[in-house]
Amino acid sequence: MTALFAFDPASLMTLALLVWIFSGIACGLLAGAARLSSLISGAGSMLACAAVMIAAVQMLNGSAPAILTLPALPYHASFSPVNALLLLAMSVTAFFSSLYACAWLANARPHQRARTGLSGNLLLAALTAAAISANAVELILMMEIAALCAYFLIVQADDVKSRRAGQNQFLSGRIGTLCLILAFALLHHASGSLDFEVLRHTTFTPGTKSLAFLLALAGFGLYAGIIPLHAWVPQSHSSAPAHIAALFSSALMKIGIIGIVKIGLDLLGAPPLWWGLLVLLLAMLTAFIGGLYALMEHDIRRLLAYHSLENVGIILLGIGGAMVGVALHQPLLASLALLAGLFHLFNHGLFKTALFLGAGEIEMQTGIKDMEKLGGIARVMPWTAVAMLIALMSMAALPPLNGFASEWLLYQSLFQLSASQVFIARLLGPLLAVGLALTGALALMCIAKVFGVTFSGAPRSQAAAEATPAPRAMTISSVLLALLCVISGVASPWIIPYFAAVAASVLNQPVLQAAGHGAAFSTTSAVSVPMIAILLLGMPLLPWIIAMVLRGSRLPDRSRGDAWACGYGHSAEMVVTATGFAQPLRVMFAPLYRLRQQMTPAPLVAALHRSGLGTFCRRLALIELAVLLVVAFA
């Protein structure tokens, strides 16, 4: 038994969990004192995140996976590199979300503060505990607690939209849990144990394996938001407070993804080919439809939520590629694809959190979520604009940012998939690459829309014109995350080896050499992100110098008056809106957009959203959360 206050992962994790729980409770009790309670909750959470970060780095550097009981808590923890990676991805983003929360909670109503502070910290504690769980009972219990906390965070605005969002999330979460319970019950029936360590070394019959895999894929897929299991995602990201929405994307959905890695690559032994192909197809569907639907959204947070789906798809492309690689006995493909997926998982957390926090800042200063009514925000909130621009560019995988670094690796693994000897892989590889490129082009259009309509041009409403910069803590949190995006992109050749080590530990293979000499490479090509960064920074100087040399007697640049409108008077209504910007694609992809209406079963939706059920869900959630918390502490 390790000591409680030592500097090893187990003690640090215990410390983090306790700090989260107690600071959350303290925030709930002291909700009347605005500054004190928000400081306790936010700073406590930051402290806990820092502890988890240190623990995760120690685990990444450490060797074999270890199972031990956390000191002072009756909890079995498994410390493996992939768990550590998940912890790192969650705690880095949660750290900045907590910094943002300090300022947000101080400006919230007392009731809201108590609820957000308590459930937010509890959510983080549960997710962290789920990330290091050593058996299925713990995993499911903690995921369930996290999902219930998320429910209470979603429904707090108490309007029709958030009630509906909460109900969707509540039902999805319960179905997801049910699928997971069935999956692990099946495995328990076959092996007699629920410990991951035992399951890992048990051989199952193919039938059991496949059934358990499908059930677990559905269960984890509901948490991760794989399309068509994504019903809870868009609206819940819009209804919860911004920093909590960031956590949904960067932590809650990631638990689902890592769950798929665990079940598909780790616990059940070598996956058959069709598992990988199934994951690849679902991944492509999720990425493409997510990107396509994002384009039509006006609510900036719903739009970002759809992009989270797109990124979940991109991450799963890597994971599916790894499963296919294992099934086809192509270790290089498997390592590269898993490396790309895990690296993108980490990067997505960084840029998506920056985006949600930035969107939250705008919402707080203007009270507007609809970007049609914004415009010209870059003038009043320049730092937020810069942070959002960088994060948006990362999201569209533009070099030299981190999204590009991970997507490049993914393209390379798809290239290896295409070059495989198996027909289905040769067929799917190029098509998936085209799908990814198409998704990238849609994302590019979408970020141009978000940045152009929200931050540039003239303000479209009084509130947007009168906005002021957000509190400093908020701005700093999003700017620092944007900075991390730049660093993790430009310095990717030095970061990739760590992810390669994690991928190798999941696959039980030697570490893939995928970076060196300042470049990332696969067996087929290489790219040096730092070099591209230098080129992109240096090259614009050349035309600038030419313009300066030929300056002559030119007058200084001038900005005034309205835009030209063919001689008519300019009016604000003439300017292209977000809807108008995306209109051509609505026409060109009309059948795919109609799909949404056609595939939604209207009678079912109407039945689900009757008011009686909402109240029932709410009471049920409260009772369930109370019971589960008692179970967890016992």
Add this chain to the structure above:
Amino acid sequence: MNTSFLLADPLWPLALLQAMALLALAPLFAGFSRVMRARMHNRQGPGVLQEYRDIAKLLTRQSVAPAAAGVAFRSMPYLLTGGLLAIATALPVVTLASPIGAAGDLIAVIYLFAIVRFVFAIAGLDTGSTFTGIGASREAVLGVLVEPILLLGLWIAALIAGSTSLGAIAARVLHWPLSSSLTLVLAGLACAFATYIEMGKLPFDMAEAEQELQEGPLTEYSGAALGVLKIGISLKQLVVLQLFLGLFFPFGLAEQLTPLALLTAALLCLVKLLIALFLVALIENSVARLRFLKTSRTTWAGFGLAFLALVSWLVAG
């Protein structure tokens, strides 16, 4: 595989030189296109050097912008030109291998083009003008339509070469694999189609359509900014064309770095560009603009070509 060769000996001076040479030549080729257009209209037209004179004049004039325009609008001409110069350093222009191996990867190049498109689009949205906004929207939509064609075409060529680096593809096409002839021809045709769209010539000059959109995102530019932008747009046409020519017509590119080989390659490169521009001018002056919302029907043809390349690659192996 030992990939250090991609980084060990980057030909920095050559990379920068070829980028600068393309920048310097861009207005000349734009002027050549103008002359071709005038001749096909049975007009006399201004001389080949007219573009240089226009740009020199614009660069000494004041830039005027609407009040709503911000940093994105101001910096776009430089960022656009700079992004294209970054691509130009990585292309096989006179050498068979890309002078900067570690940037000369086809995925990297496609995403660098995406940056160029992005700055173009947000500058269009930054002015608060109707025409620039619609131009920005059209530019982004064209990206969605073209990217799959370009990527699939290049991907198939890369599969035949066994590598996604530009140099490897060029080298493979140079030593033409007879068994994959049909595949390469189809992939080349698909890429030619995509290249033509990317050059922004009729019938695909959607974003800058003069009559409907008053030159789209360019509408509000004036003076020095417009001058730089004019260089940038003619550079874009040259870079896109050279990417295609470098990959699918690498004949005559220098394999060894001898002065004679480099000189021949440089001359051949100019000749190839002139011939290609002549063909482009022939098409451009014999068609009318497409209706924008119907463009997707035409681009399906390009994707069809790329898909046929995929099928023939699957069959031929």
